[in-house]
Amino acid sequence: MDLTTAITDFQQAKVMSGIQTRVARKMLDIQEFQGAAAVKLIEAAGKTSAQAGDALMTAAIGLGGEIDTYA
Numbered sequence: 063m064d065l066t067t068a069i070t071d072f073q074q075a076k077v078m079s080g081i082q083t084r085v086a087r088k089m090l091d092i093q094e095f096q097g098a099a100a101v102k103l104i105e106a107a108g109k110t111s112a113q114a115g116d117a118l119m120t121a122a123i124g125l126g127g128e129i130d131t132y133a
Contacts, residue, residue, distance in 0.1 A: 104131050 108131070 101131050
């Protein structure tokens with residue numbers, strides 16, 4: 063293998079590595095966004111169920127007023 067081929071192969075590997083890193087970062091950003099959206103949906107569902115539930119029963123037993131979204 064001559065020097066020119068080795069340099070060309072190295073440059074191609076460097077470019078591919080950069081592309082793979084950027085794609086992986088973009089996938090991570092998308093997953094973080096989707097996770098945050100899921101948490102917001104769960105929190106909204108918790109607020110709706112708390113409002114729809116029997117407030118007196120919730121106060122009496124202390125259950126059902128919140129959803130633990132960080133467990």
